[in-house]
Amino acid sequence: MTSYPPAPEFAAQANADAALYERARADRDGFWAEQANRLHWHKPFTEVLDWTDAPVARWFGDGELNVAYNCLDRHVIDGHGDQVAIHWEGEPGDSRAITYAELLDEVCRAANTFTALGLVPGDRVAIYMPMVPEAIVTMLACARLGLTHSVVFAGFSPTALRQRVDDAEARLIVTTDGQWRRGKPAALKYAVDEALGSDPSSVEHVLVVRRVGLDVPWTEVRDLWWDETVAAASPSHEAQPFPAEHPLFILYTSGTTGKPKGILHTTGGYLTQTAYTHHNVFDHKPGHDIYWCTADIGWVTGHSYIVYGPLANRATQVVYEGTPNSPDEHRHFQIIEKYGVTIYYTAPTLIRTFMKWGRDIPDAHDLSTLRLLGSVGEPINPEAWRWYREVFGANNTPIVDTWWQTETGAIMIAPLPGVTAAKPGAAMGPLPGISAQVVDDDGTPVGSDESGLLVLDQPWPSMLRGIWNDMDRYRETYWQRFASEGWYFAGDGAKLDADGDLWILGRVDDVMNVSGHRISTAEVESALVGHPAVAEAAVVGASDETTGQGIVAFVILTGSAAAADALVSELKAAVSLEISPIARPREIHIVPELPKTRSGKIMRRLLRDVAEGRELGDTSTLVDPTVFEAIATA
Ligand code: WT7
Numbered sequence: 113m114t115s116y117p118p119a120p121e122f123a124a125q126a127n128a129d130a131a132l133y134e135r136a137r138a139d140r141d142g143f144w145a146e147q148a149n150r151l152h153w154h155k156p157f158t159e160v161l162d163w164t165d166a167p168v169a170r171w172f173g174d175g176e177l178n179v180a181y182n183c184l185d186r187h188v189i190d191g192h193g194d195q196v197a198i199h200w201e202g203e204p205g206d207s208r209a210i211t212y213a214e215l216l217d218e219v220c221r222a223a224n225t226f227t228a229l230g231l232v233p234g235d236r237v238a239i240y241m242p243m244v245p246e247a248i249v250t251m252l253a254c255a256r257l258g259l260t261h262s263v264v265f266a267g268f269s270p271t272a273l274r275q276r277v278d279d280a281e282a283r284l285i286v287t288t289d290g291q292w293r294r295g296k297p298a299a300l301k302y303a304v305d306e307a308l309g310s311d312p313s314s315v316e317h318v319l320v321v322r323r324v325g326l327d328v329p330w331t332e333v334r335d336l337w338w339d340e341t342v343a344a345a346s347p348s349h350e351a352q353p354f355p356a357e358h359p360l361f362i363l364y365t366s367g368t369t370g371k372p373k374g375i376l377h378t379t380g381g382y383l384t385q386t387a388y389t390h391h392n393v394f395d396h397k398p399g400h401d402i403y404w405c406t407a408d409i410g411w412v413t414g415h416s417y418i419v420y421g422p423l424a425n426r427a428t429q430v431v432y433e434g435t436p437n438s439p440d441e442h443r444h445f446q447i448i449e450k451y452g453v454t455i456y457y458t459a460p461t462l463i464r465t466f467m468k469w470g471r472d473i474p475d476a477h478d479l480s481t482l483r484l485l486g487s488v489g490e491p492i493n494p495e496a497w498r499w500y501r502e503v504f505g506a507n508n509t510p511i512v513d514t515w516w517q518t519e520t521g522a523i524m525i526a527p528l529p530g531v532t533a534a535k536p537g538a539a540m541g542p543l544p545g546i547s548a549q550v551v552d553d554d555g556t557p558v559g560s561d562e563s564g565l566l567v568l569d570q571p572w573p574s575m576l577r578g579i580w581n582d583m584d585r586y587r588e589t590y591w592q593r594f595a596s597e598g599w600y601f602a603g604d605g606a607k608l609d610a611d612g613d614l615w616i617l618g619r620v621d622d623v624m625n626v627s628g629h630r631i632s633t634a635e636v637e638s639a640l641v642g643h644p645a646v647a648e649a650a651v652v653g654a655s656d657e658t659t660g661q662g663i664v665a666f667v668i669l670t671g672s673a674a675a676a677d678a679l680v681s682e683l684k685a686a687v688s689l690e691i692s693p694i695a696r697p698r699e700i701h702i703v704p705e706l707p708k709t710r711s712g713k714i715m716r717r718l719l720r721d722v723a724e725g726r727e728l729g730d731t732s733t734l735v736d737p738t739v740f741e742a743i744a745t746a
Contacts, residue, residue, distance in 0.1 A: 218347075
């Protein structure tokens with residue numbers, strides 16, 4: 113397979129070099145200590161890793177720092193207050209350039225407001241906001257005060273929001289009146305009211321940013337306007353240090369059951385690894401690069417590679433509020449051109465969408481400032497990789513395919529630009545300081561080109577410290593499978609090719625990946641059976657040309673399906689409403705029966721064969737192999 117060695121000009125100026133691997137191999141702890149010293153420690157650490165309480169790690173455990181101080185104050189103190197931190201581009205075309213000094217000022221006002229509301233370190237704050245600057249300000253204000261934020265993607269339903277607010281017992285929700293979506297204002301505060309309803313909750317205040325100018329329902333005392341509180345607060349605030357293991361955030365993600373897992377991240381190790389990877393994997397040069405990560409802060413990519421990593425590294429970055437086709441398909445390319453974006457980080461699903469829209473759209477723009485491209489969220493198919501490099505990267509830029517997870521907190525497996533000769537579709541190998549293996553069920557390394565399970569066999573600084581409220585589930589989900597080896601089981605399949613390069617093959621559990629978003633089959637099934645017409649449901653992810661996987665559901669009805677078409681649309685809408693539009697099934701098939709094993713387990717593998725139009729695999733363990741005749745004719 114062709115590989116793409118780095119261009120000599122790129123290699124000559126790259127932040128990373130091959131010696132980094134050697135250094136990390138020779139002295140792992142020493143290597144991570146050096147990386148941690150990218151940060152300002154109010155109290156320097158003397159210990160690096162304490163793994164005695166495995167699988168809960170302590171990194172830099174006796175050190176103290178403040179995350180917001182690292183992302184803001186120190187840059188201003190170093191004389192970079194006038195550097196733009198965020199080129200914010202609103203969907204309707206409004207824009208704001210926010211300098212580090214201005215961002216610090218705003219974060220201090222928000223911190224003073226949160227303190228005035230009675231919040232104290234360790235309290236939880238839910239953030240339910242579109243991509244407006246105030247969302248980032250809120251995250252940093254929480255970090256500054258030692259409050260633990262829980263960002264809930266603004267596309268999630270009131271039910272999903274309520275579930276997360278309750279689990280974390282949030283005292284404050286920060287939201288907006290609404291959000292711009294393809295040229296129209298859509299309500300958002302309204303969803304908060306619906307989520308809170310009249311049942312008592314942990315929420316004492318709802319702080320509302322005015323973004324679209326919609327009228328909103330209002331509960332006196334509980335509800336507050338941002339522009340009447342934060343804007344009026346004092347801009348001076350002194351950041352206090354917190355221990356390195358102080359909780360920074362909870363981020364909910366789908367597991368194999370219907371209940372989302374609150375992934376818990378802490379401070380020192382997390383900021384160390386996000387800053388280290390942002391510097392080396394994106395080759396970021398502060399004061400020179402214009403960096404753009406197209407994720408939403410509702411996902412971990414937004415946390416680590418819009419907020420914490422880039423700001424710790426004094427990046428100047430673009431933050432865009434809207435969708436790539438609003439007002440038309442030129443939007444991303446216009447933004448790249450307008451700001452002279454040099455580093456662009458997105459998901460394969462969007463690259464495939466751009467391919468579908470046609471290359472004359474990017475070709476109509478000057479993209480020559482781009483010097484590095486990144487990909488995340490799902491395996492990138494070689495065809496999309498090559499197109500990305502050719503059309504975005506003038507056949508010259510490195511592409512970094514970055515494998516990681518909400519749980520890993522930061523990039524784990526990726527080529528190092530300027531060092532690695534990358535292969536289209538391969539994540540290549542663990543970064544310096546990171547260790548992974550591909551093994552079979554017994555933990556034995558598999559042969560070359562054989563598929564196996566991806567495990568992380570050494571702790572890493574930005575690893576999750578647990579599942580909020582459920583440490584048993586933490587041990588069970590990630591550490592039980594290879595308990596005797598003490599390895600972290602990632603849930604992904606992988607292989608090593610004959611050159612020893614690593615390829616990620618996708619999830620091996622009941623988690624689907626739709627447009628880079630993780631959705632569990634169980635979640636969608638439970639939303640479907642919540643409908644009175646549905647007796648039973650089985651959901652699978654079927655490969656999809658654009659979104660990676662599409663959700664295909666098979667349902668058994670409680671009564672007869674008189675108007676099947678109408679019911680199918682109703683069920684799709686019900687799933688959107690219950691979870692989020694991301695979880696809306698691509699297809700719903702009404703079937704008389706579902707294929708089950710003797711122990712009553714639904715055989716999703718066979719349903720996937722059906723959904724992808726393949727010949728059926730082995731049906732010998734089915735109770736009743738004839739169910740497929742019924743499914744096929746349904
Ligand atoms: C799952 C994690 C990491 C931020 C976005 C998703 C898949 C992620 C890659 C990649 C192949 C990838 C894996 C992983 N995934 N990046 N470069 N190549 N697969 O975070 O929602 O926690 O999902 O996304 O299956 O386990 P997430």
